[in-house]
Amino acid sequence: MTQQHLAGGATAESARIEISHLTKRFVTPTGEPFTAIRDVSLTIEPGQFCAIVGPTGCGKSTTLAQVSGLARPSGGTVKVGGRDVDGITPGVSFMFQADALFPWKTVLGNVMIGPVLNGMPRKDAVALARDWLRRVGLAGFENRHPHQLSGGMRKRVAMAAALINSPQILLMDEPFGALDVQTKAIMQTELLGLWEQLRPSVLFITHDLDEAVALADKVLVMTSSPGSIKETFEIDLPRPRGSVQELRHEPRFLELQGRIWSSLKDEVERAYARTAGAA
Amino acid sequence: MNTTTLPQTEVQGTVETESSIRARAREARRRRTTLLWVARAAFAVFVIGGWQLFTDLGWVNAFFYGKPSLIWQSLVQLFTQGTEFGSIWADIAVTLREAVYGFIGGAIAGITVGLLLGQNRFLSDVLSPYIKIVNAIPRIILGSIFVVAFGLGTFPKVLLAAVLVFFIVFFNAFQGVREVDPNLVSNVKVLGASPLQVARHVTIPSALTWIIASLHTAFGFAIIGALVAEVLGSQRGIGLVIVQAQGRMDPNTVFAGMAIMAVITLVAEYLITLLEKRVLSWRPPSQAEAAGL
Numbered sequence: 001m002t003q004q005h006l007a008g009g010a011t012a013e014s015a016r017i018e019i020s021h022l023t024k025r026f027v028t029p030t031g032e033p034f035t036a037i038r039d040v041s042l043t044i045e046p047g048q049f050c051a052i053v054g055p056t057g058c059g060k061s062t063t064l065a066q067v068s069g070l071a072r073p074s075g076g077t078v079k080v081g082g083r084d085v086d087g088i089t090p091g092v093s094f095m096f097q098a099d100a101l102f103p104w105k106t107v108l109g110n111v112m113i114g115p116v117l118n119g120m121p122r123k124d125a126v127a128l129a130r131d132w133l134r135r136v137g138l139a140g141f142e143n144r145h146p147h148q149l150s151g152g153m154r155k156r157v158a159m160a161a162a163l164i165n166s167p168q169i170l171l172m173d174e175p176f177g178a179l180d181v182q183t184k185a186i187m188q189t190e191l192l193g194l195w196e197q198l199r200p201s202v203l204f205i206t207h208d209l210d211e212a213v214a215l216a217d218k219v220l221v222m223t224s225s226p227g228s229i230k231e232t233f234e235i236d237l238p239r240p241r242g243s244v245q246e247l248r249h250e251p252r253f254l255e256l257q258g259r260i261w262s263s264l265k266d267e268v269e270r271a272y273a274r275t276a277g278a279a
Numbered sequence: 280m281n282t283t284t285l286p287q288t289e290v291q292g293t294v295e296t297e298s299s300i301r302a303r304a305r306e307a308r309r310r311r312t313t314l315l316w317v318a319r320a321a322f323a324v325f326v327i328g329g330w331q332l333f334t335d336l337g338w339v340n341a342f343f344y345g346k347p348s349l350i351w352q353s354l355v356q357l358f359t360q361g362t363e364f365g366s367i368w369a370d371i372a373v374t375l376r377e378a379v380y381g382f383i384g385g386a387i388a389g390i391t392v393g394l395l396l397g398q399n400r401f402l403s404d405v406l407s408p409y410i411k412i413v414n415a416i417p418r419i420i421l422g423s424i425f426v427v428a429f430g431l432g433t434f435p436k437v438l439l440a441a442v443l444v445f446f447i448v449f450f451n452a453f454q455g456v457r458e459v460d461p462n463l464v465s466n467v468k469v470l471g472a473s474p475l476q477v478a479r480h481v482t483i484p485s486a487l488t489w490i491i492a493s494l495h496t497a498f499g500f501a502i503i504g505a506l507v508a509e510v511l512g513s514q515r516g517i518g519l520v521i522v523q524a525q526g527r528m529d530p531n532t533v534f535a536g537m538a539i540m541a542v543i544t545l546v547a548e549y550l551i552t553l554l555e556k557r558v559l560s561w562r563p564p565s566q567a568e569a570a571g572l
Contacts, residue, residue, distance in 0.1 A: 068465075068469050069469075070465055070468065070469065088468060088469060088471060089469075090471065092469055093469065093470065094465065094466055094469040096462045096465075096466070098460075098462050099462075100460070100462040100463055100465075100466045101463075102463065102480070102481070102484070103561060103562075104484045104485075104487075104559075104561040105561070106561075113467065113470065113480065114470045117467060117470050117471055117472045117476055117480075118470075118471060145561045147561075147562070147563040148563075165470065171469075
């Protein structure tokens, strides 16, 4: 029930994410302390689409886990809607690179899990899930199981399942990383369409610089491990952006992409040199 | 000219080949099925016929090793005249009841403990050496203790069957919980699931694949447990029929008892497969085929 009134206020103050001086340290299996991210500060305004790009292993996913409340910071603070995150942050949905679908549930069952967990009556949850399946273009597939779907269709199911609760914050950890290039572009366009309807704040992690520029209002470049924010780029491409595939050829897109790449390049090379040296 | 005639012949050509391909595939499938059953029958004739032949020729002593025709005779005798205690059906019912009770009890205990320990790492670390020790004990010997402690009735048989079933189901339930996709757990946690909801929506359904697979083996062990406990001391049951036949130096009746229990186990296996197909209908067919072997 809380979800409903949050839905209307997706652009309200409660959807603001403020991370300040966040540090996260782990202990590796060999007992050595390891700093995943150091002194990360960033603010995501309500309804803003923010992408984080960075080299492999720079702690992008760690940052996401802190916002969702699945993990605790070792230092610094994470605030959502002005309140410190302790425990699971309400009104958040997560989308992973792996499908994270229930293989034993039907498509309908997978999409309606969010409302069901919130205690919505079954009949209403089914109706809502059907509506969302229609929105992602999967009407008629309600009774299939995930293994019967293509990779792109499974992503649509995951997207419907993530958005059905009308989250005020959407955390996406390389959600389209495993898709082929064409399917990826289609999914990105669809995500933009749905996001423009609901306007949750989005924290989107990716390796793919094109993807970051095409989707986001703001792109953050992270340094190689231990990760921290290196540079912030505002993406002033007008919205609605329409088809991601066409956007890619626009001069402004290419200019922004080039500027961000020159910032990211050093970090990627540094991270690569490290892994190559270790191997 | 070319453009108008060529497609026509092409279409005609494909129609012909398609139907003939289909017919040929059907014929090949039919032939393979026939061959399969012929080969299976031949194998049975080879083994049983060879046994019969060797004992008939006196190369193998039928007094010690039994003989298919005599086994058949004692099977007929068991079902028409019964044993000295009454109808063989009563014995079958006794053994089956012990096995089924043991199976249900052991499976419930195994699933419960497996799910609990699978989700509680500290508890499982504390108990794991003891579980390994108990698992290393030849548990059949527990039957002797149970018969001494609880007498010749149904209970010690049920208990031994349950102990054997417990460990198989327990290890599978435990492993099933450990193999749960961490992404799925994170996903429902972020959506606000309580620990109970995580168990209901993720852990238990995920572990069910492993648990159901273990039930196949577990039922066979329930039968073994019941039979062994009966052999160790009982008043009724197939185990008693077998141990008495052994006392009379009658291998044919021992084999007859074995055959009866084998048929029962096969029927139970079939029923469990039906259950598996119902409960695990969501799985891709290739996996189900592999499990069917």
